[in-house]
Amino acid sequence: MGGGLRADRRADRRDARDAEEHTGRDAMTTTIAFIGLGNMGGPMAANLVKAGHAVRGFDLSPAAQDAAREAGASVAASATEAVSGADVVVTMLPAGRHVKAVWEEILPACAAGALLIDSSTIDVDSARAAHAMAEAAGCLSIDAPVSGGVGGAAAGTLTFMAGGSDAAFAEAKPVLEAMGRKIVHCGGPGAGQAAKICNNMILGISMIGVAEAFALGETLGLSHQALFDVASTSSGQCWSLTTYCPVPGPVPTSPANNGYEPGFSAELMLKDLRLAQAAANTTGAATPLGAEAAQLYALFAGQGHGGRDFSAIVEWLRGMGVGK
Amino acid sequence: MGGGLRADRRADRRDARDAEEHTGRDAMTTTIAFIGLGNMGGPMAANLVKAGHAVRGFDLSPAAQDAAREAGASVAASATEAVSGADVVVTMLPAGRHVKAVWEEILPACAAGALLIDSSTIDVDSARAAHAMAEAAGCLSIDAPVSGGVGGAAAGTLTFMAGGSDAAFAEAKPVLEAMGRKIVHCGGPGAGQAAKICNNMILGISMIGVAEAFALGETLGLSHQALFDVASTSSGQCWSLTTYCPVPGPVPTSPANNGYEPGFSAELMLKDLRLAQAAANTTGAATPLGAEAAQLYALFAGQGHGGRDFSAIVEWLRGMGVGK
Numbered sequence: 112m113g114g115g116l117r118a119d120r121r122a123d124r125r126d127a128r129d130a131e132e133h134t135g136r137d138a139m140t141t142t143i144a145f146i147g148l149g150n151m152g153g154p155m156a157a158n159l160v161k162a163g164h165a166v167r168g169f170d171l172s173p174a175a176q177d178a179a180r181e182a183g184a185s186v187a188a189s190a191t192e193a194v195s196g197a198d199v200v201v202t203m204l205p206a207g208r209h210v211k212a213v214w215e216e217i218l219p220a221c222a223a224g225a226l227l228i229d230s231s232t233i234d235v236d237s238a239r240a241a242h243a244m245a246e247a248a249g250c251l252s253i254d255a256p257v258s259g260g261v262g263g264a265a266a267g268t269l270t271f272m273a274g275g276s277d278a279a280f281a282e283a284k285p286v287l288e289a290m291g292r293k294i295v296h297c298g299g300p301g302a303g304q305a306a307k308i309c310n311n312m313i314l315g316i317s318m319i320g321v322a323e324a325f326a327l328g329e330t331l332g333l334s335h336q337a338l339f340d341v342a343s344t345s346s347g348q349c350w351s352l353t354t355y356c357p358v359p360g361p362v363p364t365s366p367a368n369n370g371y372e373p374g375f376s377a378e379l380m381l382k383d384l385r386l387a388q389a390a391a392n393t394t395g396a397a398t399p400l401g402a403e404a405a406q407l408y409a410l411f412a413g414q415g416h417g418g419r420d421f422s423a424i425v426e427w428l429r430g431m432g433v434g435k
Numbered sequence: 436m437g438g439g440l441r442a443d444r445r446a447d448r449r450d451a452r453d454a455e456e457h458t459g460r461d462a463m464t465t466t467i468a469f470i471g472l473g474n475m476g477g478p479m480a481a482n483l484v485k486a487g488h489a490v491r492g493f494d495l496s497p498a499a500q501d502a503a504r505e506a507g508a509s510v511a512a513s514a515t516e517a518v519s520g521a522d523v524v525v526t527m528l529p530a531g532r533h534v535k536a537v538w539e540e541i542l543p544a545c546a547a548g549a550l551l552i553d554s555s556t557i558d559v560d561s562a563r564a565a566h567a568m569a570e571a572a573g574c575l576s577i578d579a580p581v582s583g584g585v586g587g588a589a590a591g592t593l594t595f596m597a598g599g600s601d602a603a604f605a606e607a608k609p610v611l612e613a614m615g616r617k618i619v620h621c622g623g624p625g626a627g628q629a630a631k632i633c634n635n636m637i638l639g640i641s642m643i644g645v646a647e648a649f650a651l652g653e654t655l656g657l658s659h660q661a662l663f664d665v666a667s668t669s670s671g672q673c674w675s676l677t678t679y680c681p682v683p684g685p686v687p688t689s690p691a692n693n694g695y696e697p698g699f700s701a702e703l704m705l706k707d708l709r710l711a712q713a714a715a716n717t718t719g720a721a722t723p724l725g726a727e728a729a730q731l732y733a734l735f736a737g738q739g740h741g742g743r744d745f746s747a748i749v750e751w752l753r754g755m756g757v758g759k
Contacts, residue, residue, distance in 0.1 A: 121539065132498075134617030137640065160701055165644075176705050206677065213685055231696065236656055264494055270665075270668075270669060272665055293668070296661075297657060297658075297661040297662075297664075297665060298656060298658060298661055299656065301655065301656070302655075302656065304577075305651075305652055305655035305657040306657055306661060306662055306666075307665075307670075309587040309648040309649075309651055309652045309662050310648070310665050310671040311643065311667075311671070312647065312651070312664045312669070313641070313645055313648045313666055313671035313673065313676070314642045314671050315505070316640060316647075316668045316724065317637070317640070317673055319640075319723075319724050320637045320640030320641055320644070320724050320725070323636065323720075323721070323722040323723070323724055323725050324633040324637045324725075325504060325638050325715060326720050326721065326722070327632075327636070327711065327720040327722055327725070328630070328633045329720075330715075330718030330719065330720045331625065331626075331631070331714055332622060332623065332625070332626065333621060333626055333629040333633065334621075334622060336624055337619070337626065337630060338621075338633050338634070340619055340621075340630075341594075341596055341619055341633075341634050342630075342633070342634045342637055344594075345582055345674075346635070346638045346674045346675075347633075347634040347635070347641070347674065348673065348676075349641055349672065349674065349675075350669075350670045351670075354670075357669070363620065380597075382713045385463045387540065387651065390654075390655055391651055391654075394651070394654035394655060394756070396647075396650050396651040396653075396654045396753075396756045397647070397649055397650065397752050397753075397755035398650070399643075399647070399727060399731060399752075400640065400643050400644050400647060400724055400727060400728065400731075401644070401648075401651070403727050404724065415640075420454075428721050428723075429721075431721035432476030432718070432719050432720045432721045
């Protein structure tokens with residue numbers, strides 16, 4: 112850790128908050144810097160404002176800045192300005208290299224003992240490198256990628272998968288609860304990213320498996336509903352089938368009934384499958400179906416389907432069949 | 436169909452049963468021939484006896500014959516003798532070639548309009564060929580493979596996936612209900628086999644996917660319980676995870692907690708995955724993960740693990756990792 116002095120300062124800030132509580136002021140009001148106000152970050156920051164926090168946002172996009180102002184956040188001229196004096200910093204960025212670059216830039220300007228939360232979905236190695244940078248600067252840190260998509264971000268119903276120390280998680284939890292419904296502490300630094308990519312690897316594999324079963328069933332004259340009725344109440348049951356059914360009909364709310372508008376796009380699924388493969392390459396884990404799923408989504412996205420919902424792969428698989 | 440005469444005879448038999456009903460005798464008593472009294476067939480036949488049916492069994496194994504006698508069935512000297520005068524014939528045999536050979540042998544001895552139920556898990560082509568043989572002989576037929584294993588067979592809680600005409604299904608249903616809890620009419624001839632192999636292809640794929648996720652998570656320092664807690668309540672949820680978890684701990688009843696005693700053996704999973712591949716080869720369906728799953732279970736079984744529960748593949752995948 113970055114030394115006793117900074118820990119002391121953090122304790123001082125806690126004492127000050129406790130004092131506020133005793134005087135009856137809103138003890139939950141925290142100054143939060145939010146960097147990355149895109150499709151996910153924008154509504155997440157708006158929910159922090161709604162929860163009564165003072166939110167100082169930063170994004171390169173003027174449109175994102177305008178939206179943040181309308182939601183009640185202030186907008187800083189730079190990431191460094193946003194984090195100055197903030198208790199908590201949230202980053203929501205595209206990839207590990209962005210997170211590392213931004214944290215490297217902002218950490219010298221962060222208050223001693225500040226808490227940094229990265230909610231981006233990034234590779235485990237970068238997440239751990241970011242944790243190490245924060246620790247060296249005397250800051251607490253949590254990797255806290257989300258599931259639930261843009262809809263969950265707007266509704267404040269995201270799931271957060273968090274990795275970091277118990278102390279950091281304890282400070283992060285009330286902040287995350289303002290943006291999500293379920294907050295899971297998965298383990299130490301990087302465990303949140305690990306949980307997310309492992310979950311999404313299961314998801315990508317099971318979706319292709321379900322899609323293959325429907326495509327095979329069609330060639331055998333088996334109706335979608337009959338396969339659904341059997342598998343949904345049997346050992347083939349899975350979220351990809353019973354909540355997100357890739358063919359129209361059995362689950363009226365699934366994207367298959369809406370022209371495969373995402374939902375969760377194939378290119379985002381591909382991103383997560385590639386992160387799982389990057390982790391497996393680093394650690395030496397054997398993930399044969401995860402590797403194949405990544406290749407199939409790469410082919411699917413590469414043939415122009417990246418913006419469609421990831422369940423649309425059933426149409427592509429069906430189209431690959433010959434001899435019917 | 437095999438002509439009006441046989442249909443008339445069937446109608447006569449139905450009239451006779453209706454008459455029995457009106458005289459107050461047990462209208463449900465049916466003479467049932469049961470061919471194949473093994474680990475599955477034996478307890479299934481016993482449940483037919485318990486339901487009040489007259490069961491005439493046949494099996495080549497003296498031990499299976501003895502068990503059937505103890506359960507209250509009579510034992511015939513040949514398959515042909517077993518089916519003579521029977522209203523219903525059930526076959527429970529290892530593979531499509533056995534079913535076709537037995538049906539070819541017995542059909543000339545079957546009563547006109549008898550109902551043949553094949554509960555074996557066999558390839559769709561053979562199932563359809565068997566249906567055609569029955570139709571040519573003027574008999575009704577249903578393919579009705581099961582899920583639920585030896586435990587479900589003994590407890591009478593099997594699921595039957597049935598394929599065949601509405602008329603055949605209507606006659607089969609009360610017989611199947613004596614052996615199972617859930618009876619699904621999946622469609623025409625072969626649809627029961629199609630539903631089973633499509634379901635089990637999803638199952639084999641999702642089990643490997645879950646196993647890969649646990650194996651990858653381990654190398655990333657993610658605890659089994661943390662991954663379970665995230666995925667079981669998220670988009671990675673599947674039967675392979677939440678009912679049959681392949682690592683010890685999270686689901687105390689899963690075979691992982693019992694040294695991977697089956698349960699459902701790897702060699703039976705391999706059989707079903709190969710049946711799915713055989714069907715895909717016939718119809719031209721593209722099933723890339725189904726093909727890979729079949730290859731992985733072939734490697735697993737070929738290296739001496741065929742008799743273990745199929746969820747034990749997590750140990751094998753873990754052992755394949757390098758660089759840890």
